Amino acid sequence: MLDKLFFRKKSHEQKWDINDNIPSHVAIIMDGNGRWAKKRAMPRIAGHHEGMKTVKKIVKEANQIGIKVLTLYAFSTENWKRPREEVDFLMKLPGEFLSTFLPDLIKENVQVRIMGKKELLPIHTIKAVDQAIHKTSENTGMILNFALNYGSRDEITEAVRAIASEIKSGTIDPSQINESTIERYLMTSELRDPDLLIRTSGEIRLSNFMLWQLAYSEFWFTDVLWPDFSEDHLRQAVSEYAQRGRRYGGLK
Numbered sequence: 001m002l003d004k005l006f007f008r009k010k011s012h013e014q015k016w017d018i019n020d021n022i023p024s025h026v027a028i029i030m031d032g033n034g035r036w037a038k039k040r041a042m043p044r045i046a047g048h049h050e051g052m053k054t055v056k057k058i059v060k061e062a063n064q065i066g067i068k069v070l071t072l073y074a075f076s077t078e079n080w081k082r083p084r085e086e087v088d089f090l091m092k093l094p095g096e097f098l099s100t101f102l103p104d105l106i107k108e109n110v111q112v113r114i115m116g117k118k119e120l121l122p123i124h125t126i127k128a129v130d131q132a133i134h135k136t137s138e139n140t141g142m143i144l145n146f147a148l149n150y151g152s153r154d155e156i157t158e159a160v161r162a163i164a165s166e167i168k169s170g171t172i173d174p175s176q177i178n179e180s181t182i183e184r185y186l187m188t189s190e191l192r193d194p195d196l197l198i199r200t201s202g203e204i205r206l207s208n209f210m211l212w213q214l215a216y217s218e219f220w221f222t223d224v225l226w227p228d229f230s231e232d233h234l235r236q237a238v239s240e241y242a243q244r245g246r247r248y249g250g251l252k
């Protein structure tokens with residue numbers, strides 16, 4: 001029985017024996033870069049740089065597992081509070097990441113997207129992500145969705161504002177508003193809700209991440225710092241997810 005529930009990797013190829021119960025959408029709060037660097041007496045930005053390497057590994061592994069959507073929390077609407085030097089570095093990372101990794105993403109049929117307040121990002125960051133979105137837009141494989149300058153309260157606020165103006169112009173009647181209406185105005189309108197949320201670094205909180213969308217997601221927390229997060233950790237999270245019973249308020 002247990003054998004059936006666990007994913008087993010074949011020794012000679014990167015395939016799962018059992019394909020059931022793989023989470024379609026995995027969202028990750030990639031946390032702990034700063035502490036990783038501090039432990040090594042390195043500047044925080046060195047941790048972010050190392051974290052970028054983890055992103056490459058995990059994207060490839062997620063694609064091989066058969067995950068359909070991978071959402072990565074890369075920069076929150078609250079992260080602007082950090083020192084200027086750190087923010088500047090973080091804003092350069094998408095460009096650096098994509099300049100080295102975009103050919104791989106294209107080859108692996110991955111489609112890049114972003115969600116967040118894009119217009120407030122520096123021009124060079126917008127250019128880098130726009131180019132990646134454009135060059136991968138025809139890809140039909142895994143969606144790699146970066147949450148960049150993303151905040152869930154901001155997202156919900158914007159949705160409320162948009163719905164209010166539709167009401168004002170008469171295109172929506174308040175009595176027609178239901179959950180699907182709200183979902184249509186969120187940044188995830190084209191995506192299903194995450195099945196599995198992973199947060200690294202031992203923090204047990206959401207930090208303003210996908211508050212609406214995570215209503216019935218399975219959570220998986222680890223003390224491992226993001227730069228140390230490996231393919232094996234992802235596989236462990238996915239295996240544990242496969243054994244959980246999701247009830248959505250009903251009975252099994």
Ligand code: IPE
Pocket residue numbers: 030031032033034035036074075076079090201
């Ligand atoms: C996560 O690592 C990356 C971002 C938030 C951009 P942190 O920078 O938050 O690392 P810690 O939490 O300080 O260790």
Ligand code: IPE
Pocket residue numbers: 029030031032073074075076079203205207
């Ligand atoms: C959440 O991590 C944001 C990202 C991972 C991008 P933070 O490190 O910013 O969260 P808090 O401040 O510890 O809640």
Ligand code: MG
Pocket residue numbers: 031032033
């Ligand atoms: Mg943190």
